[in-house]
Amino acid sequence: TQLLEQSPQFLSIQEGENLTVYCNSSSVFSSLQWYRQEPGEGPVLLVTVVTGGEVKKLKRLTFQFGDARKDSSLHITAAQPGDTGLYLCAGCSGGYQKVTFGTGTKLQVIP
């Protein structure tokens, strides 16, 4: 079983603070995705990283894929209340594109 552990599980911060969410596994993935989910909705893709060591930026969000393609991080700069949600990493593997989700990080940004 491929397990993706995310840390922290919960995070409550003030608007304007920075934060980092980690996604770790003992398995190697062909690619890794990050999703954000709001209550009552399905997850929505933020980014896909494919190459070990790859860094992608999406406005105030920076995503990094570990060199060994086993882990990833999401850094948010100057968090805003609109960033509140459940952040999920998802590892992709196998010739048939099996997508396994992480345990999730619930972020609350307080105005």
Place this chain on the structure above:
Amino acid sequence: GAGVSQTPSNKVTEKGKYVELRCDPISGHTALYWYRQSLGQGPEFLIYFQGTGAADDSGLPNDRFFAVRPEGSVSTLKIQRTERGDSAVYLCASSVGVDTGELFFGEGSRLTVL
């Protein structure tokens, strides 16, 4: 609509009853996934279809759970003899099916077993 559609959005049933959950994927998407999600947790993989066939059903918890996709489009997740532990949000997602692309999710079906 153009997105993934799941019905019903909410289902309350009694222990021991049979339940069907339906997923209508985005037109043209060959890959279809079912996940189960508990509050505040990450989605748990159940089954993956490529076309009409189940390419991976290793996540189905036991033989009470079964899913079909007879024409390669709409899929139905079937749960027999429901138990209280089956209560969760059941999410369906589809993707284009070429390489590992974006999963497009429906809003889920919330199942409550009393």
